[in-house]
Amino acid sequence: MAIQSNEMEGRLRLSLNTGVDEEGNPIVKNKSFSRVKPGITGEDAYAVASGLSGLQEHTLVAINKTEEYELVEVI
Numbered sequence: 001m002a003i004q005s006n007e008m009e010g011r012l013r014l015s016l017n018t019g020v021d022e023e024g025n026p027i028v029k030n031k032s033f034s035r036v037k038p039g040i041t042g043e044d045a046y047a048v049a050s051g052l053s054g055l056q057e058h059t060l061v062a063i064n065k066t067e068e069y070e071l072v073e074v075i
Helices: 042-053
Strands: 002-020 026-036 059-074
Touching (some): 042 059
Antiparallel strands (some): 002 026
């Protein structure tokens, strides 16, 4: 059985530090951007996310890129 893997649109998630709670722990909120084109490199994703973080009110903590694949049995 052969399986073909087709990359689908992905997602970028920016984690932003929005402050601290009453115990002094950081509060992190996430903003997601969907419909990221398949095949985008890590460097390109980082550059886009860094540019988007400059438009945010809060400080950037982390950038995550999620890729999705459709698995199809080749007959």
